[in-house]
Amino acid sequence: MSDTHAQTVRFVRDTMLPEQAPPATAVGVIGWLRANLFSGWFNSILTIIALGFIYLVLSIVVPWLVSPTWDAASLTECRGILKEMGSEGHFGGACWGVIRDRWVQLLFGFYPSHLYWRPILALVLLAVALAPVLFGEHVPKRLIWFSAIYPFIMPWLLWGGSVWTPIMVAAGLAVGYVAYRLIAVTGGTLLALVAGVVAAMVWWLFLLGPVSGGFDSIIPLGLEGVESRDFGGFMLSLTIGIVAIAISLPLGIVLALGRQSDLLILKSICVGFIEFIRGVPLITLLFVASTLLNIFMPPGTNFDIILRVIIMATLFASAYMAEVIRGGLAALPRGQYEGADSLGLNYWQAQRLIIMPQALKISIPGIVSTFIGLFKDTTLVSIIGLLDPLGLSTAIRADSAWNGIVWELYGFIALLFFICCFSMSRYSMYLERKLRTGHR
Template identity: 50%
Template sequence: MASNEKSYAPGQHPDLPAPANLVGPIAWIRGNLLSSPTNIVLTALAAWFLYTLLPPMLNWLFLDAVFTGEDRNACRAAGEGACWAFIGERFKLFTYGFYPLEQRWRVNLSFVLLCLAAVPVLFDKVPYRKYGLYYAMAFPFIAGWLLVGGNILGLELPVVATDKFGGIMLTLVIGVTGIAFSLPIGILLALGRSSRLPLIRVFCIGFIEFIRGVPLITLLFVASTMLSYFLPPGTKFDLLLRVLIMVTLFASAYMAEVIRGGLQAIPNGQIEAGDALGLKYWPAMRLIVLPQALKISIPGIVNTFIGLYKDTTLVIIIGLLDPLGIGRASLADTKWTGLSNEVYIFVAIFFFISCFAMSRYSLYLEGKLETGHKR
C-alpha cells in the first residue's frame, strides 16, 4: 500500500507536537479539575461558591463603590458600595502618619534608597554587586539619619520626633529593621546554641527559650512602660528605638531555631571535610556549612520574616499608629464613622501584597538554589 508519509533516515525524524488532548487549557482542566469524581464534585461546589460570592463582592468593591466624596453621607447618597473616598481622603495619613508635610521628601527618598539596597541583596546578577552589598549594610543607618534627622558628617537635617512616625512608613521601618538585623543575630544564636563552650551555649539557650516563651505583646509592654522603672532617673530612651530592639530580639530567637534546624540537617561529613581542608571553625562555617544550612532553611526563614512583618500591628497596643491604628483613629472622625469595613480591607490588601511578594521571592530563591521545590 502506498504511503503519503515522507521517509526519514534512522534518527532524523523530527519531533512531533504532543497530542492536542494532552496539552493546553482543556488538558489542564481535565487533569486538575475533572480527574476524578471527587474532583468533579469539588470543582462544581467551588464554581457555585464563586458564582454566588463574586458578583456581589465585585459590585460592592468596584461597580457600586464611591471614589470621591466629602463624607460618609455623600458616599451613601452616591451608591451602596464601598466608600473608597474615605481611603483616598486619608491616604497620605495612611502612608506617612504624622510626619511633617514639608519633610516628607525624606520618607520618599528613604523608600527609593531601600529599593536600591534590596536589589543587590535579592539578586546576584547585578553590576558591582559587592559594592551594592556594602551599601545595603550601611542603608539602615543612612535611612535612620534621613528619617530622624540631626547632624552627621557636616550634613544636618531638621530633627523629627519618632512619635510622628505612623502608617505604612512605621510598618516598613519596624519590619525592615527587624528583618535586616534578626537574620545575622539569629545565625549567631544558632551557632552559639551548638557551641562547645558551656558559657556561650547556656547564654544562647537561655535567651532563646526565654524570648520564645514570652508573647511579643508582653515584651512590647515591658519596653514601653516598665523599662523606665529600671533606668536611672531622668534617662530618656526613645519609644520607637525600644520597640525596634524588642522586635529584633524576638524575631532573632525564632530565627535561631529555624537556622539550627538547617544546621542539624547538614551531615557531619561536611564539617569533617572542612577539617580535612585545614579550615578553622569560622571559615568552615562561612564557606561550607552555613550556605547549605541557609539554603535548607529558606522556607522557615521567610515564614519568620512574614510573621514578624504582620506582628508590627501589635505596636498599636503601646500607642504607635501603624496603618491599622491610623484607620481606627480616622474612624473617630464623625465625617467617616461606620466605615470600618473599608479600613480593614485596605489594610488587609496592603499586608497581603507585601507578604505575597515575600513568599513568591522565597519560591524563586528555592528554585534558583535547587532546594528540591516542585512547582
Template identity: 65%
Template sequence: MSDTHAQTVRFVRDSMLPQAAPPAGQAGAVRWLRENLFSGWLNTILTVLGLIAVFFLLRGLVPWFAHSVWNANTLTECREIIAQIWGPDARGACFAVVRDRWQQWLFGFYPAHLYWRPVLALVLLFVALAPVLVPGMSRRLMAVSAIYPFLGFWLLWGGSMWLPVVALLGFVIGWVVWRALRGVSPLLAIIAAVIVPVLWWLLAAAPVDRALSSAIPLGIDAVRSDRFGGFVLSLTIGVAAISLSLPLGIALALGRRSDMFLIKTMSVCFIEFIRGVPLITLLFTASLLLNYFLPPGTSFDIILRVIIMVTLFAAAYIAEVIRGGLAALPRGQYEAADALGLNYFQAQRLIVLPQALKISIPGIVSTFIGLFKDTTLVIFVGLLDPLKGITDAVRASMEWKGIYWEPYIFVGTIFFIFCFGMSRYSMYLERRLKRDNR
C-alpha cells in the same frame, strides 16, 4: 506478509501506524479539568461546592466593587452618589476615603512639609538593598548598604547630623580593633570588636556628640517618635528588625550548637525564653518596664525600644530555623572542612553556613513575613500602626464615621504587596541557588 514469515518473525514490525491526534479527553483543557477538578467523585463534589461558594461570593462582591466611588468628601456624599447613579437600593464601595486620607495611612502624623524625608529614605533603602539582593551588582554599592542605617535614621528622625556619625564611628572602631587582633586570636578579635564599640557608645559617644554639635551645629528639623505612624512606622520597625535579627539569629544558632557549655547554655536559655513568651508581652516590657532598668533621667526612644524587642523575638525563631538547616547538612561537609585544614570560622563562612542558609530560605522568609505583619501589634504600646491605629483615627473623623471595609481592604492590599514580594523573591533565590536536578 506471508503466513510463514508472520509465524517465524512475530515481534518484528516492518510498517508503522500513521500518527494520530490524542483523544479529546487526554489533551488540552479537558485533560487538565479531569486531572485537577474531576479526578474522582470526592474531587468532583468539592469542585462543585467550591464553584457554588465562589458564585455567591462574587455575586455580592462584583456589584459592590463595580459601584465604587473615588471622588467624594464624606461618606454621606459617597452614598448619595451611589444612590443617584445606581438606584436607592444599590450598595457600593466608598474608596474616596483612600483618596482623601492616603497620606495619613502612609505617613501617619509626620509633618506634611517633611514627607520628602521618608520618601527619600525609602528610595535609598532600595539602593542599599540592591547589592545584597540583586546578583551582578557592583560591590562598591556595599558602602551605601553599610551607611544607610545611619543615614535613614537621620532622615526619619532628623536632629543633629553628628549623632549618627558618632554611632557609625563605634562600628569603625570595632572594625579597626578586629583587624588589629585577628592575627593574634580570631576569638579574641571578635570579643574585642564587640566590647570596644559598646564601651564607646556608653561612655564616649554622648560627650563627643555634644561637643561636635556645639562646635559645628549641623542638622535638620527633628521629628518626635509620636508623630510616626502608618506604613512609615511599620517599614521602619520591620526593616530594622529584619536586618538585625538575621545576623543575631545566625549567632544564636551557632551558639546553640557550640561545644562550649556556657555559650550553648546561654543561647538555649535565651531562645527558649523568647519563644515561650508572646510578642505582645515583650512589647509591654519595652514600653513600661525597660525604663526601670535604666539610669534616672535616661530618655530611651519608644520606637527604638520596640525595634530591640521585635528583633530579639524574631532572632529566636530565626535561630531555630537556621539550626534546622545546620542539622540537615551531612556530616561529611564538616569532615571535609576539617580535612582541608580550615579553622572553625573559616569552615562556617565558606562551607557550612552557605549551605545551611540555602536550606533555610523558606523558613527565614516566612519568619520575616510574620515579623512584618506583627508590626501592627505596636498599637498596644501607643504607636499608630496602619491597620488599627490610623484606620481607627480615620473612621473616628466626622467625615468618614461609619465606614468599615474600605480602609481594611486598602491596608491589607499594601501588606499583601510587600509580603507577596518577599515570598516571590525567596522563590527566585531558591531557584538561583539550586545546584542539583532533583
C-alpha cells in the same frame, strides 16, 4: 502451508503509518477541562457547584469593589450615592471616599507633609541597597558598599538631626575593629572579640554625643528633626519591620552557633535567652519596652520609644531565627564537618565557607516565614499607643465623618501587608530555585 510460502510472509511492518492529529477533545482547553474538571460524574458535579459558588461570591464582591464613591467626603455622602444607584444595605457598595481622603495619613501617619520626600527617598535607597544583597549577580558589585552604609543613612533621613551623629555611630564600628585587631595580635580571638565589643559600646554610650556635638558646632550640617511621636502609618511598620529583619538574621546566626558551642557559659547564655524569649509573647515584650524599661533607666534618660520597640522586636525574632538556623545546622551530614577539618580550616573558616552557606540554604523557608511573621507582628505596636495603620484606622473611624467605616480601611491595610508579604514569599521561592535547595 509450505516452507517457501512461510518464508515470504512478513510479520514486521517496514513502513510507518502517517501521523494523525489527536482528538480535539483530548488537547487544548477542552482536553484540560475534561482531564481536570469533568473527568467523571462526581468531579463534574463538584465543578458545577464550585462554579455556582464562585459566581455567587463574585456577584456580591465585584459590585461592592467597583462602587463609585471615591469622591464622597463622608459616610453619609457614600450612602446617598449608593441609594441613588439603588444599591443600599451592608453589601450595597464600598465607601472608597475614606481611602481617597486618608490614604496619605495611612501611609505616613503624622509625619510633616513638607518632609514626605525623606521617607520616600529612604524607601528608594532601600531598594538600591537591597539589590546587591538579593540579586547580586545582576547588579554592579560596587553597590555592596552602599548597602553597608545605608543602615546609617536611613535613620538620619527619617529622624533628621546632625549629619555627624550617623558618622560617629559608624566610627564606633571602626573603633571596635581597631580594638579587636590590637588584642588579636597578643591575645586569643575570643578576648579580642570581647574587647572590640566593649570598645564600641564605650564609644557609643559615652563619647558619641560629645564628639558629634563638637563637630556639629564647628561644621553644622543636618536635616530638620522629626519626633518619633510623628511617625505612624505604614511607614512605621516598614521602619520597625525592616530594621528588625535586617538585624535578627545575623543575631540569630550567632545565637544558633552559641547554642551548639562547647563553651558551657556561652551555651548556657544562648540557651537561656532563646528559651526565655520563645516562652514570652511579643506583646509582653512590647509592654516592657513601653512602660517597665523606663523604671530601670537612670533619671532623665530619653530612650526613644520606636528604638525600644525595634530592640524588642529584634530580640524576639532573633530567638526564633536561631532555632530555624539550628535546624539547618542539624540537617547537615557529619561528613561536612569532617571534610572542613580535613582541609585544615579553623572554626570560623569552616562556618563561613562550608557549614553556614549550606545550613542557610536549607533554612530558607523557615527564615522567610519568620520574616513574614515578624513583619505582620508590627501591627501589635498599636496596643502600646504607636499609630501604625491599625492604630490610625481606629482614629479615622472616631471621626464623625467616617464613623462606621470598617471593611474599606481594613481591606486597604490588608492589601498593603499582602503586597509586602507576598513579595517576600515569591523571592523565597526564587532563591530556592536559584540555589536548588529542593530534592531532585
